[in-house]
């Protein structure tokens with residue numbers, strides 16, 4: 001499975017006649033983690049939904065550099081977990097297969113949940129799970145899809161900092177070689193996982209590339225380079241924040 005780079009050309013998204021961004025050009029590198037940060041409401045989800053082909057952009061193009069369509073090669077994890085309330089955790093993980101009429105691999109789903117620390121919750125209904133547990137089930141469902149392109153909107157936002165670090169490690173390992181785009185509000189997360197770090201700011205919004213710290217991902221949270229880059233990124237976010 002080769003993961004393509006994703007090219008954004010002259011991309012524009014509008015809501016209610018107002019441009020969230022326009023004329024946006026960028027390449028999201030093949031087989032690497034791109035991390036997207038920016039103030040609340042700037043347009044991160046709008047951009048990710050356009051890349052996921054969930055919303056048609058007003059202008060421009062989104063293409064894979066291998067020339068093949070992106071459709072069918074993307075796994076999506078939105079801010080809402082969208083778990084089916086009537087399905088047990090393991091069945092929520094295999095939901096995609098069941099909707100496509102394919103035989104679900106419950107062993108693989110159970111293994112994913114175990115790796116996420118949910119081995120004793122395989123048969124739980126969503127209503128019986130905490131917010132952080134539900135988010136891990138949604139993450140397991142995204143990883144289960146096994147796609148070359150993975151788009152995740154704040155996938156670790158509901159997790160305590162230790163679980164968050166563990167899930168970052170797990171995702172970095174399992175998604176190695178995939179083209180991943182991940183939205184986060186956490187500069188440390190961006191510096192642990194980002195091989196390209198993109199900052200979306202302004203109105204209409206513009207994209208800027210921020211230097212990523214050296215080293216393979218997941219980078220240690222207490223690494224000097226990570227801590228320095230985290231400080232630089234925090235300063236950039238503060239400077240970009242609306243008054």
Ligand SMILES: Nc1ncnc2c1ncn2[C@@H]1O[C@H](COP(=O)(O)OP(=O)(O)OP(=O)(O)O)[C@@H](O)[C@H]1O
Pocket residue numbers: 015016020038039040041042043044045046047
């Ligand atoms: N379906 C929609 N209809 C109308 N306006 C929308 C719609 N979706 C988003 N917007 C507006 O577009 C702008 C960008 O929203 P978006 O959700 O992309 O921001 P974001 O950067 O992801 O925010 P957050 O960090 O809070 O999740 C906001 O002003 C939002 O109110």
